[in-house]
Amino acid sequence: MDGGSAPMNTSLHRQLSGWIALVTIISGIAAGGCSFFLAFREAQELQDDQLQQVALLVGRSDKTVEPWAGITKAEERHDPDARIIIIPLGTPVPARQTTQITRPMIPPDLPEGLQTINGQGETWRLFVRTLPSGLRIAVGQPTAVRNETARGSGLRTLVPVLLLVPFLSLLTAWLVRRSLAPVASLSRQLDQRDDTNLTTLPEGGVPKEIRPFVTSINGLMQRLDDTLAQQRRFIADAAHELRSPLTALTLQAENLERSDQPQERGERLRHLKEGLARTRSLLDQLLSLARQQSSAVPAVEFRLDRLVQQVLEDVMPLAAAKGIDLGCERLEEVVVNAPADALAILMRNAVDNAVRYTPAGGIVDVELYREEGRVVFQVADNGRGIPSDEEKRIFEPFYRVIGTDETGSGLGLAIVRSIADRLGGTVTLRNREGAAGALFRYLFPPGRRRLRGAPSRIQDSFRQPQNVHTP
Numbered sequence: 001m002d003g004g005s006a007p008m009n010t011s012l013h014r015q016l017s018g019w020i021a022l023v024t025i026i027s028g029i030a031a032g033g034c035s036f037f038l039a040f041r042e043a044q045e046l047q048d049d050q051l052q053q054v055a056l057l058v059g060r061s062d063k064t065v066e067p068w069a070g071i072t073k074a075e076e077r078h079d080p081d082a083r084i085i086i087i088p089l090g091t092p093v094p095a096r097q098t099t100q101i102t103r104p105m106i107p108p109d110l111p112e113g114l115q116t117i118n119g120q121g122e123t124w125r126l127f128v129r130t131l132p133s134g135l136r137i138a139v140g141q142p143t144a145v146r147n148e149t150a151r152g153s154g155l156r157t158l159v160p161v162l163l164l165v166p167f168l169s170l171l172t173a174w175l176v177r178r179s180l181a182p183v184a185s186l187s188r189q190l191d192q193r194d195d196t197n198l199t200t201l202p203e204g205g206v207p208k209e210i211r212p213f214v215t216s217i218n219g220l221m222q223r224l225d226d227t228l229a230q231q232r233r234f235i236a237d238a239a240h241e242l243r244s245p246l247t248a249l250t251l252q253a254e255n256l257e258r259s260d261q262p263q264e265r266g267e268r269l270r271h272l273k274e275g276l277a278r279t280r281s282l283l284d285q286l287l288s289l290a291r292q293q294s295s296a297v298p299a300v301e302f303r304l305d306r307l308v309q310q311v312l313e314d315v316m317p318l319a320a321a322k323g324i325d326l327g328c329e330r331l332e333e334v335v336v337n338a339p340a341d342a343l344a345i346l347m348r349n350a351v352d353n354a355v356r357y358t359p360a361g362g363i364v365d366v367e368l369y370r371e372e373g374r375v376v377f378q379v380a381d382n383g384r385g386i387p388s389d390e391e392k393r394i395f396e397p398f399y400r401v402i403g404t405d406e407t408g409s410g411l412g413l414a415i416v417r418s419i420a421d422r423l424g425g426t427v428t429l430r431n432r433e434g435a436a437g438a439l440f441r442y443l444f445p446p447g448r449r450r451l452r453g454a455p456s457r458i459q460d461s462f463r464q465p466q467n468v469h470t471p
Ligand SMILES: Nc1ncnc2c1ncn2[C@@H]1O[C@H](COP(=O)(O)OP(=O)(O)OP(=O)(O)O)[C@@H](O)[C@H]1O
Pocket: 285, 349, 353, 354, 355, 357, 358, 381, 383, 384, 385, 386, 394, 399, 400, 401, 402, 404, 407, 408, 409, 410, 411, 412, 413, 414, 429, 438
């Protein structure tokens, strides 16, 4: 048998064994009590039968009846406990009867049959009978003696129960420990693993009741393994993405060092600055993604339409530089209870993409409204759109659609998805129906509003937009 590990002994094993032992002891007491009572009753009935049979025997040898014969016989045998006496009713006690045994004062008019009487401080059980000769006799025995004999019979029936209770308790403790051995063995296997081992636990040989638990642990292991693999890929990609611009920057710095023409130096310096700006933007996006994935930002109640206007204002210089008509088709007043910073990052990335991936002179329309209890934020552009087989992949970190002239880290939509995962709702970016270009949509729950009457602190401090074109 498996000894089991310490944690099992302190919990389930002890509890189960304790409860089963308690139930066994209670059942043992109940069973013992019943068998004692039944055996006691049975012994008394036998004693009553004995009295009747003695009375019948006396009747058959009517002539030989000698008053107080029972006393004499019992005393001769020196066994007063076994005494059954035969008393002729209405006959004086013979003078020779000098016995230490108490003789009951028996009223001569006792009815026939079995009865219990009290006489001289002692209780007697009697069977009264009239012999064919007309002589009435009582065959009797003290109840104390009878009870003692019956008690002895009752107690003897308790012996098997007394032996069985501790045996059953020990047996169940052993069985419980044996049944829980697979759990203990699984926990030992998990304890002995190192941090990198996320292989699944074997489900064969595990009891049916425990299997769902093992399946859940295996599911968790699998998810952890996937997440770790994803993180390893992300770190590798991030290292690669950082190394490329840094190599380029080093080369540009070396070129700058070598050039002595002021015009050439100016040109190379400009390249270096652009490279630095791109590297900085990559680092900003990486930090932003890491922050979104790790920290829980508190929710506040605020006017989302004002935040949308602020985001538009932030992206406006880029749109203006490309000659893109950036504006709001529909901007409803929407109050949400959510982390404002996270929503600002999400919306800025969506609008920034629409402006950057739409050719000069294009149109970008932003909308914010409520639909079936949810808030809809959408950005439509008339750019080149998204290849339909890449709709899912563009949300992966560092994924960029080939063939675009714009520079970028490929992290913007991964940040968007990470925020949407945390705030709830669905985010999509796909081609517009019936028109050229892409449509970004984020549908999300507005969050729990404050109760009416509760102090409301609607954040109202977003900057007012200057150049937003609204219809
Ligand atoms: N509105 C859009 N129209 C066409 N293509 C888009 C649009 N938005 C995103 N994309 C494509 O999806 C890719 C991923 O976008 P994402 O925002 O994740 O990265 P990025 O813009 O390249 O870099 P970053 O935003 O981190 O600076 C982009 O490279 C682009 O090819």
